[in-house]
Amino acid sequence: MSAKESFQQLVQPYFEKGLKSALLTDREGVVILEYVSPEAPAGVTDPSLSTAFSIANNQASKMGLKRNKSIIGIYGLHQVIQIDCYPLIISLVADATANTGLFLDFGDELQKMVEPMVAALQDKH
Amino acid sequence: MLKPKVISQVLRQTTTGGIKAAMLMNTGGSLLAFAAASDREARIYAAIAANLWSTYLKSAMTGSSFRNEADGDDLRILILPCEEGVVAVAAPSTMLLCLVGDSTIELGLLKAKVEAVSKHLQEPLERVASYQQ
Numbered sequence: 001m002s003a004k005e006s007f008q009q010l011v012q013p014y015f016e017k018g019l020k021s022a023l024l025t026d027r028e029g030v031v032i033l034e035y036v037s038p039e040a041p042a043g044v045t046d047p048s049l050s051t052a053f054s055i056a057n058n059q060a061s062k063m064g065l066k067r068n069k070s071i072i073g074i075y076g077l078h079q080v081i082q083i084d085c086y087p088l089i090i091s092l093v094a095d096a097t098a099n100t101g102l103f104l105d106f107g108d109e110l111q112k113m114v115e116p117m118v119a120a121l122q123d124k125h
Numbered sequence: 126m127l128k129p130k131v132i133s134q135v136l137r138q139t140t141t142g143g144i145k146a147a148m149l150m151n152t153g154g155s156l157l158a159f160a161a162a163s164d165r166e167a168r169i170y171a172a173i174a175a176n177l178w179s180t181y182l183k184s185a186m187t188g189s190s191f192r193n194e195a196d197g198d199d200l201r202i203l204i205l206p207c208e209e210g211v212v213a214v215a216a217p218s219t220m221l222l223c224l225v226g227d228s229t230i231e232l233g234l235l236k237a238k239v240e241a242v243s244k245h246l247q248e249p250l251e252r253v254a255s256y257q258q
């Protein structure tokens with residue numbers, strides 16, 4: 001099974017629970033793996049989401065609370081959960097009322113799935 | 126008008142159950158009132174939290190309906206889980222409220238607290254909002 005297929009298989013059940021899109025990007029916003037629901041709002045794949053996280057993650061790690069692991073942005077209609085897997089970023093967009101804890105756990109699951117990719121990229125750096 | 130002493134008391138009341146610092150600041154990161162172990166710590170948290178808030182606000186200005194203030198999808202809360210603590214930021218009126226919890230605090234509790242304090246401060250801060258422009 002390809003990485004794209006196993007990514008889709010992992011993501012799909014969460015669409016019933018309010019998830020709108022799941023993206024794996026690099027820190028410049030280039031999409032590596034994506035699965036977007038037909039109901040997702042326009043602009044979920046916008047690179048600005050990943051670049052904002054990249055800057056914010058770096059700054060948040062300087063607050064004296066050690067490394068920043070993730071950033072959750074709650075908007076009026078949506079919530080954006082971004083998880084750091086340096087040098088990659090997992091971005092999940094869901095309904096504002098959806099269960100944030102569930103998606104954080106799901107983010108950990110995705111993080112385990114992309115671990116080999118992250119290790120390969122870190123070797124390169 | 127605003128009573129600075131009362132704001133500090135409100136912030137101090139939030140520093141229970143794993144919350145170690147509470148700050149009220151403007152969008153530039155300058156402190157109005159705080160309850161923290163040291164003023165240096167409070168200044169650092171405030172400056173970085175305000176910068177993060179503005180980073181996310183600026184990134185949303187893409188013109189699409191997603192994260193667009195005009196369509197009611199405006200930024201309400203930012204939560205930043207770190208290895209040794211969690212930071213939550215909200216915007217009562219034109220100000221920013223920042224709570225810092227230790228690593229034992231539950232995210233839901235922190236979110237509920239930041240929402241409650243923000244709602245409590247919203248109305249009095251709204252009254253002085255016009256003077257800040």
